[in-house]
Amino acid sequence: MSNDDYKEVDTSTSDNSETKDDNNSNDTNKRGYEKFCVICRRSESQVKGRMIDLPNNITVCDDCMQRTFDQLNNYPLPNDYLNGFGMNMFTPNNENQTKKGKVKKKEEKKKDFPEIDLAHLPAPHEIKAKLDDYVIGQDYAKKVMSVAVYNHYKRVATDTQKEIEIEKSNMLMIGPTGSGKTYLVKTLARILQVPLAITDATSLTEAGYIGDDIESVLSKLLMAADNDVEKAEKGIVFIDEIDKIAKKKEVRSRDVSGESVQQGLLKLLEGSEVEVPVGATSKNAMVPLVTMDTSNILFICGGAFPDLEEIIKNRLTKSASIGFNADLKDKYDEDTNILSKVTTEDLREYGMIPEFLGRLPIVYSLQKLNEEAYIKILKEPKNAILAQYQKLLALDEVELKFSDDALEAIAKKAIKKETGARALRSIIEEFMLDIMFEIPKDSNIGTVTITKDYIENKGAPLITMRGQDLLEAKM
Structure with missing residues (x-):
């Protein structure tokens, strides 16, 4: 704190010092100066409570500090504003705030890696x-x-x-x-x-x-x-x-x-x-x-x-x-x-x-994938690509089917792309776009069958309405 932040007092008189306690009075007499509040500009001798020292040589009286906290409680400021002053405050408007005024911390899931044991090591x-x-x-x-x-x-x-x-x-x-x-x-x-x-x-x-x-x-x-x-x-x-x-x-x-x-x-x-x-x-x-x-x-x-x-x-x-x-x-x-x-x-x-x-x-x-391998990749793995789309449409209560010649057409397209199994996803995304867009419009659709003609852009998928005969879709 600079010298301007103190007021010189006459240590020979004791009129004002009698209102302070003995420890505070002795401390003031030793310095020859007394602190004053930066808000109300009152000196130690004029303040009934104690003086609070803050960082950067700032002194605030007890009354002003209490009024400041009262204002924060009545008019909450954004957290970003308060954090700039080193105050991590939680306002009532915070959705994550609990009744006790604390934010519930998200639990971090630690990965469980068991000890490597020869008895449990798979052959x-x-x-x-x-x-x-x-x-x-x-x-x-x-x-x-x-x-x-x-x-x-x-x-x-x-x-x-x-x-x-x-x-x-x-x-x-x-x-x-x-x-x-x-x-x-x-x-x-x-x-x-x-x-x-x-x-x-x-x-x-x-x-x-x-x-x-x-x-x-x-x-x-x-x-x-x-x-x-x-x-x-x-x-x-x-x-x-x-x-x-x-x-x-x-x-x-x-x-x-x-x-x-x-x-x-x-x-x-x-x-x-x-x-x-x-x-x-x-x-x-x-x-x-x-x-x-x-x-x-x-x-x-x-x-x-x-x-x-x-x-x-x-x-x-x-x-x-x-x-x-x-x-x-x-x-x-x-x-x-x-x-x-x-x-x-x-x-x-x-x-x-x-x-x-x-x-x-x-x-x-590793061997280069052939047409037979592509067809197996589409159908057989636990997380097969076709099974993923069938699950998506099943959530809309629609059954998705693929004809055998349609799978062969997809495999041939993937071979031409020469990017391996990654090509399958892009091919399916392309012809499933219209289906995924149109199906939610009509709740009467029961089954969608993907055909070879649809894969080769020569026709449309076959759609079966609930309780009706087979109809050809026009997309």
């Missing part, structure tokens, strides 16, 4: 059976994943590292877009009930450059485990688009998002203690750090690896390109499962460094 055939309920096809990939995950968590649960050091079962999954790479990993984590972090390798850069640091993949895993380090150290990290960090060819500038990122991931894949930022993607002085041990974290890398087929074809046809035993160059052009013949040498030629591939001992591929 490989059980894991694959559960994957079959959600993922169509890809039997070989599901078998490889089931065995690798089972062996990994046996290693974690039994802690046999002191006797025989068992290496981690990190995996590299190769498959065309829309073949189910991410969906397989999500389903696997749900079956095992372990924390899962899904990240994209395209945003990773070398430390010191714009982008996410390598440790950001662990930050997401820590968030998925509710910041519980012990649970996060037994989780799964899926790094998608791993082919985007392949070593660039003929690059004159520094490759900060290619080979350098592969080098940075080596320590994570192999297992080491890493300082991880909590709630951020990069390290700085304002972000707290925790130490995580990656020895028991399972890393699964996935990527589409475009143009890898050409590298595989060149290797297969190079061995015998001249003579009677020579293979034709177009021999493997129609092979839809060419990725299953991939080797480490093919991946090295693509741009993956040997040290990185050495820490991903399990390499397997």
